[in-house]
Amino acid sequence: MRVYLLYLSLFFCSISFAQSTISGVVTDGNDQPIPGANIMIIGESASTSSAADGSFNLKSNKKPPYVLNVSSVGFATQKITVTSASQKISIVLVSQDTELDEIVVSASRTPERIRESPVTIERMTIKDIKRTASPTFYDGLENLKEVQMNTSSMSFKSINTRGFATVANTRFMQLVDGMDNSSPLLNFVLGNLIGISEIDVQSVELLPGASSALYGANAFNGVLFMTSKSPFDSQGITAYAKYGQTNQKAAGANEYYDYGVRMAKVFDPHFAGKVNFSLLNGTDWYATNYDDLKVAGRTRDHHSYNGINVYGDEAVLNLKNRNPFGSSAYNILPNEDITRTGYNETDLTESKVKNIKIDFSMHFRPFGDERLEVIWQSKFGFGNSIYQGASRYNLNNFFMQQHKLEFKGKNFFVRGYTTTEDGGQSYDMTFTALNINRIWKSDQQWFQEYGAAFGAAATGQVPGITNTQDMHAFARKTADTGRLIPGTAAFKNAFNKVIADPNVLTGSKLVDNSRIYHSDANYNFKDLFTPAEIQVGGSYRVYQLNSQGRIYTDALSGINYNEYGVYTQVQKKLMEDKLKLTGSLRYDKAKNFDGNFSPRVSFVYGIDEQKNHNLRGSFQTGFRNPSTQDQYIGFDIGNRVLIGSAPDNLNRFSEVRGNNINGSGVISNYGIGVLGANTKTLTGVDAYSNSFTERSFLAFDSAYRSGPPSGLNTATQLLVKADVSLVKPESVKAFDLGYRGIFKGFALDVNGYYNVYNDFIGGYNVITPYYGQAATNPNNTTNQSGNALANRDFRTYQIYTNTDLTVKSLGAGLGISKKIYEDFELSGNYNYSQFDFDKEKDPDFEASFNTPKHRVKATISNDKIIGNLGMTISGRWNSAYLWESTFADGMISEATVIDLQANYNFTSLKSILKIGATNLGGKEYGQVIGAGLIGQQYFVSWTITP
Template sequence: MFFFCGLTFAQTTITGSVKDDSGQPIPGANIIVVGTSTGTVTDFDGNFSLTYSQNPPFSIQASSVGFESSTAEVISNNQVVGMTLNEGTSLDEIVISASRTPESVRESPVTIERFDTKDIRLATSPDFYSSLENLKGVDVNKGSLTFNAVNTRGFATFANTRFVQMVDGMDNSLPGLNFALGNILGLSELDINSVEILPGASSALYGANAFNGILFMTSKDPFKHKGISAYVKTGLTVQDEAGDNQFHDFGFRAAHAFSDKFAAKASFSYLRGTDWFASDDSQYNLGPVGTADTIDPFRSSPAHDGLNIYGDEVSLGVLGLNLNQVAQQLEAGGRLPPGASALVPAVNVARTGYRESDLTDYKAESLKAYFTLHYKPFGDNTEVLWSSKFGTGSSIYQGSNRYAIRDFALQQHKLEFRGDNFFLRGYTTIENAGNSYDMRFTGLNMNRVGATEWFGAYAGAYALGAGQILAGGGNPSDPATQTQIHAGARVFADDLFTPQPGTPEFNALFNKVTNDPDVTTGSKLVDESKMNVVDGNYNFKDLLNNALDLQLGIQYRQYSLNSGGSIFTDYDGSIDYNEYGAYLQGIKKLMDDRLKVTASIRYDKNEFFDASYSPRLSFVYAAGENRDHNFRASFQTGFRNPDTQALFIGFDVSRAILVGAAPDNLDRRLPNTNLTGRDAYFNSYTLNSVQAFAASGGTTPLEAVQGTGITPLIEQEKVTAFDIGYRGKVGFLTVDFNAYYNSYDNFAAQKFVVTPKTGSVSDASGVGDVATGNVQIFNVYTNSSADVSSYGGVIGLSTKIAKDFDFGLNYTYAKLDFDQASDPDFSAGFNTPEHKVKVSLGNSNLFKDFGFNINARWSDEYFWQATIANTMIPSRTVVDAQINYSVPSIKSTFKIGGTNLGGKEYQSAVGSPFIGSQYFVSWTINN
């Protein structure tokens, strides 16, 4: 009994401090017992206390980003240890995601970017997630105050299904839509341990959809990062359209190790503000896919359809009428004097639409909570943990339309068993669209109510106005006079039949439409989809005496789509399907450990497609006497399974109906029509030929989609990727360079097709439908037979100026190689600037406890191509800056900063808001 009690209570306590080579304390440095996972971190003053359940002797190691690690020997209980870390470079930072095993950045077989707690302290944006755009090769498309989309290497959208985001090993994407909703289910900045971004294909280890890149967020371990931390921020968003609006953001984190076996943590953050307004009144006419849509000035015609104006899609043209025909009907019914209809032109007229600001309060809100329980049943080598994450909020999302995300909720729950060489986890993701709605269909269905009466009032007012002009000796056929008469007729009809924002009539109609999920009468989004995942990995290196790092991994994923028929064609019940995969990776060091060879292969199977194999082979060679020059080259293939939208969507977005290509989707009825997916894919004409047919007056022949040689139904997209790079020290500069070339097979995207409503493309009946406008436009998911490739490069330089000033400069080049003429109807959607330059300058200790940081970004113009519209996005220069002051006595840091300090507003994409400036102050307490 005495023997076992001695073992139970044997423990050693070590205290000490960690400083840099200039004597300044290093907060947040990691202290671990060498060979174990037991550890802690230094507090705000660089001090630490560590208790280990073994007697001396043993060693502890201190490490911090940007410094070389240091080791000290512990020989007695209650020993006080002073450790000094010499400044290193970013090449010494440890990353995990590139190979699923710890390695330094210089050893990584692929290019990788890292962002951690030090970067958060120096961030010039109010939230760390937006600050990721300062990393080289990384783009952040800003569509909302709380919803920003991270991307690398082109093909950007706000609904980025080519880029994977993971938090503590859990895929952060929406189960129903397959993309991450920004950081709504991510981490609070207080709980961030590190962020790693792998640009480029990563399918060999992470499976389908890790196609453009992958972002990893890892949270802090409560065994190492204990105590209570908190922050509070406030400030202003400044925009010409929205004015000045205040925002508030606060959060806290609490973690405690109850023993060396059990620990827990909880983190919470909440942000509330006013979103950026979108107010593009321009009309974008559907033109050739490879060109920008033409733009008309606002109210250029009585049938204007503004981009951020909704409800003006309800027009006489849609009803198959013109204004003169309506006047004739009124005259025949005795509601107009005889002959009055002759004064009314045969033109199309649309109802007066509602501006986006009429249909949303632009509330921006985000609430995140994260709870974990950690238990080590057999010591430091094994751990069982349970985690639950909750995210809810309100935002604006832009896809084929603009959507008001209201009370949207996501939750994830995970059970994981892990050790030094393995992990096995299972987790579920559940989403609920809450009170979200489609703003375009809100305006459209509000204006469908009373449409007949409105058009009648308009036609009658026009006829009477034209009669008064004629009676007064004027010419009602004069264009300027017609414009005046149209304006008067619109005011008259609106006064009678268009409820105005803020009135009880408007509010009642708005609430009725936004609570109705039937797209023919309402706009509510319903989505309660789920995703279940099992993921495991085992590393055999210990069994192989570390002669080879050999890993085997498995994954199973099940989707359950449940939108009640409002997004997908699941009106008769949920749609369930699954996919699974496995991978094998080996890492071997040769030539006195100078050459590191990594080889891996992955097998994946989706129930709708053939199995896919994704190999990867990479080499990293450390040259130079001190191994300061690291060269790498890699080859890999990646694949992308069609996402849930590409398979099962059946969604009317007004401009077209989106149609998924799963075999089970072909015979399902599509919304607002009697047609099915089979009609869209197998009985349609190409949009390009229909446009040519109309322009020629019906003399240019129509071309059936099946006649183009393109497989109508979507298949897996594949990429072959080549990557070379260099990391090292060249004189006083740290250099990080990489270049890549991607070649795509079966490049997947969307294209518009035109489908006869009653006729067939196999005979003259289809031509007749096109000639009379009896057609439906679909937007289908398919593959292109054209050659598609992309290539580019990134070079980053960093150094110290005047010893203490950190200076960084990087340049990114990205280019799409795609011949639009070879597939005129295909939209590649590269949506990425060809040239980008980013500069940073900062000093974390300009003088005692005071620091600053400045980030500047320039990007040239680029073509944005999406179903909502196509146009050129102008070049822009954005400067962000912050100053900070630390007060060690209260363990606090105060910060003042601003983004887009030049004040020139810019867009990330057509239809999205112009981003103004944001100013903030913050107070962070780390205990």
């Protein structure tokens, strides 16, 4: 801590140097301030950026006269001669349609005009952030073409492009100042929880589609690049305060606030530094979907109910097959599954959202310019949120940190960083409810009381009960007598005890102390070799997984996993620079898999001399290594266990099922007779090699229950053995064509893509019997597996594998923008997406495309409607689509969302007042089955600039 305080103290020290300072303001033709304009001295490294009110201060060791170069996206570059240090500089930039001249870096790992980008690319600038009608810039990314947002929590949103979207999106990469934001344990991005502060954003670039050729195996569906402001270019103190209210039917009206500060200082031409702090606090969207997970229309009063946002009802028993009540009751008990009474999600979490981000960096330029810069950067993220995977998890006081050391120059960078996370007091909601119930009354006792009460009602011992539904209601009421009630002291005590205990048999705490070590480097030979631009680079990463056996199979020993990659790229311009050809090749190798090559070839062709009309096309073969989850997970989520398929993981995982273990599956009297014991140890080998498909089990179960007892042999003929191979890398062949240009004042960007996936990675459930051999159409007179399933002596596992079928996806996008009446700017985009997967040939595999076929977005804005008053209206619409996930499946309804903001620039106060509202129509909508519906959000913010 003292070290951090020492770093912070640097920003409050005063160091004197022989410098001159000039100041001024940058505006447009309507006297509207231009924020983020770049001001630099030609021939020198000194530069800065204009603040929100257009003002700037530029320090330099060079004495006037000299020439300033002033530039900003959307405006023609100006050159201003400075003759005196006391000269007040007033710069007016002339607006021009320069959409094709914007500079991007991500497409080819080198600065290039967007017109020369060989692939589709989207961009958000400082100007766009000011205009966004969303509560944060990260929320505003949803309005970009190609972007699909999946909201698990108000503070946990995952971005996806081109289909196959999930909250746990392992196919998409997010980089902040070159650092991967992915969780070390889970391998996916946690939204902006450890990302970047809104007032520190310099630019955001989105590269949709396969990008493995340059960015490695994890950049399978796209990459989001967020770059922060350099303290050399943007110094001073910036602060904002944001206050608002969220409205949702389930949660009501709740306040939230968000504030932050950025401090940056240039101490001399060699040294600069900055610090950022931000805090978000509010109430999350309540998750209140009480539909049954499996049976549409099943209500809460059904004896087999298992609600989507209800937990603890995963404890299930078939009363008749278990026969724990004696022979007199056996014949009258129902041959149906009974579930325990669960707790709502709102009973198990306060639904509070909190996110604190702190980062600081120090920048050292040994030569006083950009030839070499050494950067030390540290980032810290704390808070609460809700994450949805195979269950719903309360991320409570989680902590994640990143530390980076980077050397960079004009044509190279070398960086190394580490990411570490701590789960804090996070917990699994399923096991929280299960074990609160068990603290009060064991599963065995509860089901015995239920069965005894049902038997008494069925034999006429309870007056007034004549139908089966009332018998079930009486039995549940009897078994629930004395149940812990949310809000009571007894419930709170049980809750606190459970969430502090990591043992799934008695608790629900999630343990995570994992980390990654990553290094990468790149060198561009363009100044050494002029016939073509050649780049080479590579990366190396080590995972150290540590969940102490709670999530991964690392109870006895840690799991270390490494991967590396090398790449090269060649670019060449031909035909008087009208044609640019690019070829890339990357080789990646991960610990458990053979290496893979990812080639990419692309072209950009300027149709006209001015390059106002440009065609582009690319083809690449990308691949994705199975994530550490796919390989090493061993996660009990109550009604099933997730088991990774790394060869050594199958024996690393084992669990004991049986009567003497509370909540781990009761073995029937029949099963005890076969096993000769009341426990059974299962391993990952059993799950992958001795299991039935879940679909065939459901067919078997229905036939067996509806038929006579003698029909067991007939029912077993419906069983199908799960034919599962160990997971291996998946690959894609990606074709992308596009046009970008200006036509009659309209800036157009049109693209189409076609992807062919092989060995697509996914997971599905299998049913593993405690005894007998799993086989297709087993003969139950010689195979005990049918009896195991009939007597509920089985375990459900979710395993990871590849489908043998080819998965295809295609899509098209159109982006359009134009300045219309006076200073109004209109922009809009449309995306079409679809995929092709023959479900009938592999019915147990879920591809989880999770993407609407049609999406439309539009924005109209004016930065100067009246005086310094600006306004933006944004709208988006998506068609309905199917959502498939390991947590729940269902349809996402179509949604129309309108957002609005107005801002006023107080030039004399160097501040901006902004008022906004989202989802003005008020109709709540969902983006993830199982997450809370999204309501309305109102906010007002005050931002003060240097």
